[in-house]
Amino acid sequence: xxxxxxxxxxxxRTLRRRILTGEFPPGTRLSVPAIAxxxxxxxxxxxxxxxxxxxxxxxxxxxxxxxxxxQIDHDQLVSLYEAREALExxxxxxATVNFGPGVRRRLLGILDEHDExxxxxxxxxxxxxxxxxxxxxxxxxxxxxxxxxxxxxQGQVMIAMRSTSVSGGMAHAVEDHRxxxxxxxxxxxxxxxxxxxxxxxxxxxxxxxxx
Amino acid sequence: xxxxxxxxxxxxRTLRRRILTGEFPPGTRLSVPAIAxxxxxxxxxxxxxxxxxxxxxxxxxxxxxxxxxxQIDHDQLVSLYEAREALExxxxxxATVNFGPGVRRRLLGILDEHDExxxxxxxxxxxxxxxxxxxxxxxxxxxxxxxxxxxxxQGQVMIAMRSTSVSGGMAHAVEDHRxxxxxxxxxxxxxxxxxxxxxxxxxxxxxxxxx
DNA sequence: TTAACGAACATTGCATGCAGTGTTTGTGCT
DNA sequence: AGCACAAACACTGCATGCAATGTTCGTTAA
Numbered sequence: 001x002x003x004x005x006x007x008x009x010x011x012x013r014t015l016r017r018r019i020l021t022g023e024f025p026p027g028t029r030l031s032v033p034a035i036a037x038x039x040x041x042x043x044x045x046x047x048x049x050x051x052x053x054x055x056x057x058x059x060x061x062x063x064x065x066x067x068x069x070x071q072i073d074h075d076q077l078v079s080l081y082e083a084r085e086a087l088e089x090x091x092x093x094x095a096t097v098n099f100g101p102g103v104r105r106r107l108l109g110i111l112d113e114h115d116e117x118x119x120x121x122x123x124x125x126x127x128x129x130x131x132x133x134x135x136x137x138x139x140x141x142x143x144x145x146x147x148x149x150x151x152x153x154q155g156q157v158m159i160a161m162r163s164t165s166v167s168g169g170m171a172h173a174v175e176d177h178r179x180x181x182x183x184x185x186x187x188x189x190x191x192x193x194x195x196x197x198x199x200x201x202x203x204x205x206x207x208x209x210x211x
Numbered sequence: 212x213x214x215x216x217x218x219x220x221x222x223x224r225t226l227r228r229r230i231l232t233g234e235f236p237p238g239t240r241l242s243v244p245a246i247a248x249x250x251x252x253x254x255x256x257x258x259x260x261x262x263x264x265x266x267x268x269x270x271x272x273x274x275x276x277x278x279x280x281x282q283i284d285h286d287q288l289v290s291l292y293e294a295r296e297a298l299e300x301x302x303x304x305x306a307t308v309n310f311g312p313g314v315r316r317r318l319l320g321i322l323d324e325h326d327e328x329x330x331x332x333x334x335x336x337x338x339x340x341x342x343x344x345x346x347x348x349x350x351x352x353x354x355x356x357x358x359x360x361x362x363x364x365q366g367q368v369m370i371a372m373r374s375t376s377v378s379g380g381m382a383h384a385v386e387d388h389r390x391x392x393x394x395x396x397x398x399x400x401x402x403x404x405x406x407x408x409x410x411x412x413x414x415x416x417x418x419x420x421x422x
Numbered sequence: 423t424t425a426a427c428g429a430a431c432a433t434t435g436c437a438t439g440c441a442g443t444g445t446t447t448g449t450g451c452t
Numbered sequence: 453a454g455c456a457c458a459a460a461c462a463c464t465g466c467a468t469g470c471a472a473t474g475t476t477c478g479t480t481a482a
Contacts, residue, residue: 004274005274006274006465006466007465007466008465008466031432031433031434032433032434033432033433033434034432034433041466041467042466042467042468043466043467043468044465044466044467044468045465045466045467047259047434047435048258048259048262048465051259051262051263052262052266055263055266055267056266063215063216063217063434063435064433064434064435064472064473064474065433065434065473065474065475066433066434066474076355076356078354079354079355079356079357080356082301082305082354082356082357083298083301083354083356083357083360085301086297086298086300086301086357087294087297087298089297090293090294090296090297094293143289143290143293143294144287144290145287145290145291145293145294145364146290146293146294146297149294149360153356217435217436218435218436219435219436242462242463242464243463243464244462244463244464245462245463252436252437253436253437253438254436254437254438255435255436255437255438256435256436256437258464258465259435274464274465275442275443275444275463275464275465276443276444276445276463276464277444277463277464
């Protein structure tokens with residue numbers, strides 16, 4: 001007997017997934033009793049989960065009025081990208097130092113797959129492969145604090161991506177990723193950071209013009 | 212009748228303060244019933260508070276064994292400083308753009324006070340004034356996401372500061388701060404970011420040598 | 423018809439109950 | 453004394469109760 005896992009943890013992951021996939025679009029009320037009934041658990045773990053989602057910016061709480069899935073407004077999205085630019089730059093810098101044959105191989109595999117996906121015009125898989133590329137770099141960076149913060153940003157960005165089209169274009173993304181890869185492979189931390197930041201800041205600029 | 216504030220929120224702030232001031236040193240057990248009895252509230256809001264502290268890295272939870280105040284080990288501290296370097300750099304960059312007479316006046320006031328405090332050798336006030344300088348820049352940066360993440364980092368760093376002496380020296384800190392101020396005032400975002408990052412990376416280097 | 427009102431209903435946030443689990447303490451044995 | 457073991461105790465995590473508050477919807481008045 002060792003579940004070793006809280007019910008609240010499972011509820012948290014369920015709700016998080018539903019929010020990120022858009023099954024719970026912005027504005028959806030996160031009613032604790034309703035969710036508890038649906039999942040067949042009591043209100044306590046559901047409450048824990050909703051509070052945790054609130055801490056991560058995936059739920060917006062108001063006193064005595066419960067929580068709703070937030071809309072990520074333009075200013076918030078800009079701020080998210082400002083943080084993301086700084087942190088992705090740092091992961092690239094750190095990953096340059098830790099760059100090895102394993103990372104090289106995996107990144108090249110992701111890039112090849114990305115080429116195929118773009119050629120096929122599959123936007124959904126593009127999102128996944130894009131995320132995989134950045135995740136691989138985060139892992140190589142070996143900085144849990146930075147990685148955790150990027151994941152938190154990623155969540156809110158996923159919400160925003162459904163309402164605003166800030167995609168800079170799939171082909172452009174792969175191009176940027178190849179540049180980042182080459183900078184990492186070159187072993188120059190400054191180049192790695194610069195390439196990663198430019199990748200993000202291009203989106204931030206697009207965002208700022210899209211007032 | 213308008214408390215408009217959750218009991219859990221008050222408990223959270225109380226516990227957070229006790230952890231950050233060292234009243235609850237690392238290893239302290241955060242027993243929900245004990246805290247509830249002491250504060251004269253029920254276990255529910257205390258539980259909420261402890262879970263929230265866990266999300267911020269101010270409590271370490273183990274399944275069926277409750278939470279304790281964490282020790283920040285060396286690797287964790289390095290990762291915290293890596294994130295901090297990236298984010299302080301970004302705030303300085305953004306603050307450069309938003310630099311105005313109000314910010315200038317307040318920063319100069321803080322720097323003058325810092326000089327006095329250092330001359331008096333008051334380490335406790337040094338900590339406060341140091342934090343005030345960085346907070347002023349965070350505020351000027353107008354990026355809530357970046358600011359929030361820096362505050363989260365700040366909490367864990369405060370825990371670590373009591374066990375490891377990573378202080379680079381009070382006088383050196385003021386010197387760095389003046390350089391940052393001048394870079395901000397110059398209006399060059401690159402210079403602002405570079406100055407802020409160097410301030411942090413100096414500490415990171417100290418840390419890395421202090422294996 | 424539409425707007426204002428109020429009663430019925432649902433939800434929130436805090437309090438408390440409880441089974442399972444971990445910890446501590448006291449006891450007996452070597 | 454030192455150790456094994458068990459019983460007593462305490463805590464965790466989930467379930468549920470409840471008063472206060474918020475929401476909804478039907479009814480009434482203009």
